[in-house]
Amino acid sequence: MPLYKTITPNSQTTVKIWKINESYDHLIKGLDLKPESLTRVLGMKSELHQRGFLSVRHLLKAFGYSDQDLFYDANGKPHLKDGKQISITHSFTFSGVIISDHEVGIDIERQRDKIAIIAKKFVAYEFAYLDKHTSDYISKLTVIWGIKESLYKLFATPGMLFREHFFVIPFTMNDSQTMCWIDYKGLKKRYTANYLEFEGFTCAYVIE
Secondary structure, three states, X not given: OOEEEEEEEEOOEEEXXXXXXXXXXXXXXXXXXXXXXXXXXXXXXXXXXXXXXXXXXXXXXXXXOOHHXXXXXXXXXXXXXXOOEEEEEEEOOEEEEEEEOOOEEEEEEEOOHHHHOOHHHHOOHHHHOOOOOOOOHHHHHHHHHHHHHHHHHHHOOOOOOHHHHEEEOOOOOOOOEEEEEEEEOOEEEEEEEEEEEEOOEEEEEEEO
């Protein structure tokens, strides 16, 4: 069971990360999938996506939950039947789940140079402290994307835009934590953002 990492940022919140080494056939064994979940995974064209979906269900098991405990609202946001807050992510060979008493969001991204090409699509305020000539420019862009994606997952509100409504306070790659803000239609809220790097990937998660 390749549970890669467990993080406990506070007493009410736990993050678990899975490294997806197993085959589809291995992953689907021992899972109690709802009919709609089975239909969804069988309909996926990519085995990589299938394995990501199934690895998330194994992470649920590691938390003591099953696929039966998970449901999605009309905006696609996941929820647990016991009322705990949950967020889910998977990217290539890693997946992650965060569960908390507080509102949370999580994202895992593969670090790729091409993020610099699309930076203007999700960065505005943050350009004031970014320097594209530094060695950590790609790392910082990936952190910013991960934090904003986590905020978007937390709110799951159509109309929110990464550039205009989410803001990440200046940070260094050594900090592992910063603050971020949401400013949307009169709603202003602050969140703690955590981030870490491993094996060419970045994981970011936000907590109210």
